[in-house]
Amino acid sequence: MDTNLIVFLAMALVAAVAAVGVVAMNNPVRSALCLVVNFFVLAFVYFSLRAELMGISQILVYTGAIMVLFLFVIMLLNLGGRGGTLEERPDVKPGIGVGLGIALFALIAFQVLFPLQASATPRAPDDYGLPQTVGRNLFTTYVLPFELASVLLLVGIVGAILLAKRKM
Amino acid sequence: MASMGEFMPIVILLGVAALVCAAMVTLSWVLGPKKVTPYKASPYECGVEPSGTARERFPIKFYLVAMLFILFDIEVVFLWSWLTVFKNPGMGSPETDLAFQWFSFCAVMVYMVLWIIGDAYVLRVNALAWDEAPEIHEAKFGAPEAPAATPIPDAALQPAGGGK
Numbered sequence: 001m002d003t004n005l006i007v008f009l010a011m012a013l014v015a016a017v018a019a020v021g022v023v024a025m026n027n028p029v030r031s032a033l034c035l036v037v038n039f040f041v042l043a044f045v046y047f048s049l050r051a052e053l054m055g056i057s058q059i060l061v062y063t064g065a066i067m068v069l070f071l072f073v074i075m076l077l078n079l080g081g082r083g084g085t086l087e088e089r090p091d092v093k094p095g096i097g098v099g100l101g102i103a104l105f106a107l108i109a110f111q112v113l114f115p116l117q118a119s120a121t122p123r124a125p126d127d128y129g130l131p132q133t134v135g136r137n138l139f140t141t142y143v144l145p146f147e148l149a150s151v152l153l154l155v156g157i158v159g160a161i162l163l164a165k166r167k168m
Numbered sequence: 169m170a171s172m173g174e175f176m177p178i179v180i181l182l183g184v185a186a187l188v189c190a191a192m193v194t195l196s197w198v199l200g201p202k203k204v205t206p207y208k209a210s211p212y213e214c215g216v217e218p219s220g221t222a223r224e225r226f227p228i229k230f231y232l233v234a235m236l237f238i239l240f241d242i243e244v245v246f247l248w249s250w251l252t253v254f255k256n257p258g259m260g261s262p263e264t265d266l267a268f269q270w271f272s273f274c275a276v277m278v279y280m281v282l283w284i285i286g287d288a289y290v291l292r293v294n295a296l297a298w299d300e301a302p303e304i305h306e307a308k309f310g311a312p313e314a315p316a317a318t319p320i321p322d323a324a325l326q327p328a329g330g331g332k
Contacts, residue, residue: 053249068234069231139271150243150283153242
């Protein structure tokens with residue numbers, strides 16, 4: 001068996017187990033920590049796909065910053081563990097969820113997996129996701145989206161302050 | 169797939185870090201003496217007696233700081249891809265390299281001006297100022313309204329939880 005395949009399978013297994021943990025855990029903080037593991041392993045999948053910038057952004061932005069926001073939301077909303085006084089009566093929602101999940105996976109597999117399997121070597125060029133490549137494209141072809149991103153994030157700054165700040 | 173060889177140093181670093189962490193936790197758990205008293209077993213809260221529950225609502229100021237952190241974090245991610253190409257654009261000829269450097273420099277300057285506007289706004293409205301709590305949440309401190317002349321009752325000296 002190929003070393004790359006073993007490494008990928010190990011990462012995929014950890015990511016899948018962590019993803020199941022996100023929905024299976026009763027305590028929202030534990031779900032969030034499972035999501036951290038999932039994001040972190042996904043970053044390594046990006047590295048293995050030659051998307052270094054994406055992987056570093058994944059660790060910096062998602063694992064580092066967005067998850068802090070998630071935890072703060074859990075703290076702000078004061079979510080406790082499920083259970084206690086309110087017992088959910090058994091209903092059909094988990095069954096429907098599993099069914100829809102399988103259907104979504106089948107749809108994606110049908111659209112993506114078979115064409116990939118048919119092509120001989122589904123791989124990107126070696127410098128595909130390097131920060132240098134992204135940088136060159138960002139400042140030639142995609143310079144307008146780059147500037148618009150800063151406008152969008154400036155709007156984000158102002159909006160966050162306006163919503164969360166009590167007194168100006 | 170990339171060859172794993174170039175990531176080997178990172179993998180080794182992660183492995184050693186995980187090993188050291190696991191060894192420290194496990195060894196102190198195995199070797200450490202366990203003489204538990206109720207006081208020792210209580211949660212550590214800055215060295216004072218714990219009061220109240222940790223599961224309470226937190227001020228939104230924490231959220232605002234985290235939000236601003238994310239936004240400026242994303243700014244740095246964009247700058248990183250620029251820094252890697254600014255000195256060695258690799259556009260083909262020296263002329264196109266120079267043109268790329270000037271163009272990307274101007275583009276980043278426009279970008280940075282927008283960020284500095286955001287930064288100035290954050291500072292202008294004191295979005296990161298922390299000491300506004302006494303003006304707004306007198307009741308949330310849990311301290312009774314004590315006249316200044318009387319000694320402060322013990323209940324008022326109990327900490328009401330961190331950061332409020």
